[in-house]
Amino acid sequence: MSVVDGHREPRRAPEGARTRAFEEVLDRIEERIAAGGLTVGDRLPGERQLAEELRVSRSSVREALRALATLGVVSSQAGRGPDAGAVLTSRPDSALTELLRLNLSLSTLTMREVVDTRLMIEQWAAARAAGDGGAALDEMARAVAAMDAAATPEEFVAHDIAFHMALAAASGNRLTSAIMRALRDAVRRYAVDAVRRLGDTADLQADHRRILDAVRARDAEAATAAVAEHLARAYPS
Amino acid sequence: MSVVDGHREPRRAPEGARTRAFEEVLDRIEERIAAGGLTVGDRLPGERQLAEELRVSRSSVREALRALATLGVVSSQAGRGPDAGAVLTSRPDSALTELLRLNLSLSTLTMREVVDTRLMIEQWAAARAAGDGGAALDEMARAVAAMDAAATPEEFVAHDIAFHMALAAASGNRLTSAIMRALRDAVRRYAVDAVRRLGDTADLQADHRRILDAVRARDAEAATAAVAEHLARAYPS
DNA sequence: GGACCAAATATGGTCTGACCATACACCCGC
DNA sequence: GCGGGTGTATGGTCAGACCATATTTGGTCC
Incomplete structure (x- = not known):
């Protein structure tokens, strides 16, 4: 391309469009x-x-x-x-995950805010899951059993995410589910470290079973309370 | 550049990195x-x-x-x-808005899901606003007054967004606030159309005042109920 | 006729080097 | 000291080439 060749159009039409x-x-x-x-x-x-x-x-x-x-x-x-x-396609999860990870890195979000948001979604979902039929019960029970059998913190967390995602999915709302997925994925590393530091996961599993039982019993009140206690234990203020 | 020039490195190092x-x-x-x-x-x-x-x-x-x-x-x-x-920078709002708008266009999200999510956030925020001091009261009151004076549906919706954003911001959680902002921006056009179709905004304003009063009275129960009624009126199932 | 292999081709991915548009930095004359 | 012109660093765009990948196509052998 030489210095003086015709560049089709000046692209500076008089309409003043400032869009790139x-x-x-x-x-x-x-x-x-x-x-x-x-x-x-x-x-x-x-x-x-x-x-x-x-x-x-x-x-x-x-x-x-x-x-x-x-x-x-x-x-x-x-x-x-x-x-x-x-x-x-429609893969909002990864975009949301990146968004959260980056904002945590930039300190424009704190773990506290992320965990509080998770608590909000999960309590809301638990109440709805308890109210409606409870189609997620099988998957949640499977996840609890898998956590019992988990050999490493990574494995435990993977099934923990499956448990809580099943609960969130029970709401039938794809938007809150996507946000929930992103929340978990963005802080996955923290969760693994927390489990490793904790060593014993018996308390966490007891919480899971309490949540599962409350949903199974269609007791929305007990379900939201159990979720709150679980998150308070996992992420102490 | 000729056909046979040295392209620095083959960029296919044996480590098999598949990253672009x-x-x-x-x-x-x-x-x-x-x-x-x-x-x-x-x-x-x-x-x-x-x-x-x-x-x-x-x-x-x-x-x-x-x-x-x-x-x-x-x-x-x-x-x-x-x-x-x-x-x-940190401008998660616009990214979230785009995400929501596109997924609504693709029908991978429904308005119902978006509105339900908004209800979740806003009830949660209202309860927290009622519990804590209520620093958002001034801004919410200003927004209500501005809606009274609004001459067009666009103006009304702009101040309506300000009202509900002030409520959401009262939670002190930047993540939920950002999601709330994105929810409102993504469906802004729908909201304007709805207001235009409705014609009379007296009922909506009555709802706003009820929410404001409940927060001012530190009555979390009444605040969440008022929010639920307001959204049920604005977005009938 | 079918199975198999090689060439053609369509697609995204990357590189290079040029030019354009913008806005501050610098210097010059006054 | 100040005002204005010029230099220059920066992002934005363009053009054309080549690379990597995967399907399609067509030919060849059995």
């Missing part, structure tokens, strides 16, 4: 999703085609797609065939 | 944040310098920074001087 190119791409893709009835599983056009259609460079398209991928809305796959390219 | 280049950059930046004690307001090195340090292209650095910007953790500013370049 990749933001324009972002808006257009969101338009297609909102209006075009695109849904999870559908494919977006390839990066080169998108660049040509929107009259921007492929780099700008890629930055827009990177933003959407960060939010867990698209997932890119190289190669050829029906599964290749940018596919619409 | 921009993810490597992402990890390194996060390392600096976590370990280096970087915090909000601090500047990251320039894109060109970062590219050279990490031995990747500027494009890869840009994609990593775009991801962090999407999460609201960095904010880039062109030009020169102390405020230029990539600066660490």
